[in-house]
Amino acid sequence: APGAQQRTLKAEDCLECHRKFAGQYLGNKVLDGSVKEKRCEDCHLRHGIVPKLALKQPGSQLCYGCHKPEKLGMDKKHVHAVLKGGKCTQCHDAHGSNAKYMLKAEGAGACYDCHDRKPFERKTVHEPLRKQGCAACHVAHASDQPQLLVKAEAALCGACHSASSGAFKKAHEEYPVVGCSRCHDPHASDGKKLLKASVHDP
Numbered sequence: 001a002p003g004a005q006q007r008t009l010k011a012e013d014c015l016e017c018h019r020k021f022a023g024q025y026l027g028n029k030v031l032d033g034s035v036k037e038k039r040c041e042d043c044h045l046r047h048g049i050v051p052k053l054a055l056k057q058p059g060s061q062l063c064y065g066c067h068k069p070e071k072l073g074m075d076k077k078h079v080h081a082v083l084k085g086g087k088c089t090q091c092h093d094a095h096g097s098n099a100k101y102m103l104k105a106e107g108a109g110a111c112y113d114c115h116d117r118k119p120f121e122r123k124t125v126h127e128p129l130r131k132q133g134c135a136a137c138h139v140a141h142a143s144d145q146p147q148l149l150v151k152a153e154a155a156l157c158g159a160c161h162s163a164s165s166g167a168f169k170k171a172h173e174e175y176p177v178v179g180c181s182r183c184h185d186p187h188a189s190d191g192k193k194l195l196k197a198s199v200h201d202p
Contacts, residue, residue, distance in 0.1 A: 013038070014038070014040040014044075015038065021095075025095045025096050028096040028097055028098050029096075029097075029098045030096055030097055030098065030099065030100065030101070030102050031095070031096035031102075032094065032095055032096055032102065033066075035095045035096055036096075043055060043056055043062055043094070044056065059086050059087070059088070059089075060086035060087070060088045061086075063088045063094075072141050072142065073139070073141045073142030073143070074141075074142060075142075076142035076143055076144050077143070077144045077145075078142060078143050078144065078145065078146060078147075078148055079141070079142040080140065080141055080142060080148060082114065083141050083142065090113070090114070091103060091104060091110055091113070091140070092104065107132075107133035107134075107135075108120070108129070108133040108134050111133075111134045119185075119187060119188065120187045120188050121188060122188035122189055122190050123188075123189070123190045123191075124188060124189050124190070124191065124192065124193075124194055125187070125188045126185075126186060126187055126188060126194055128160070129187055129188070137149060137150060137156060137186065138150065153179060153180060153181060154179070154180070157180045157186075161180075163177055171193075183195060183196060184196065
């Protein structure tokens with residue numbers, strides 16, 4: 001009716017209802033910028049009383065709004081299958097976590113969600129893997145090198161194991177080394193010197 005007082009609806013703050021979310025995430029060390037500033041509508045549509053998770057865009061398309069595909073390395077020769085499949089949240093928590101890069105787990109633990117940990121935890125574990133985890137040799141998203149290596153195998157192994165040293169030459173009986181992973185498992189082995197089980201006597 002004319003002259004009647006106009007009623008306005010107050011927009012509720014998302015966290016007034018999503019208290020469990022606030023308790024779970026807001027204390028984490030690493031938070032997405034939108035979560036930190038409580039800007040839920042950067043990614044979500046308001047849903048009122050309808051209990052439905054409504055994202056503005058499906059899956060990784062939402063992530064690419066801030067994280068440009070070329071910056072992630074999507075244009076490189078070898079792209080991690082999980083990234084190529086657009087499953088960012090398989091490794092990362094979209095809201096935040098206590099791990100670096102908002103990963104769901106620390107270090108190699110993030111990789112073991114998909115990669116069986118047994119072959120990497122044999123009797124003799126390669127020192128860089130034991131101390132630094134997978135990131136010592138592999139890039140998480142994409143690389144121009146096979147197996148997502150940080151650099152070519154010879155250069156990568158050669159950074160720690162000099163092929164020109166006397167000990168190296170003696171161990172390989174002066175044979176030219178073509179590819180380290182032909183004889184050695186770069187991760188872990190049940191034998192000495194990370195040798196593969198089926199390597200013949202030189």
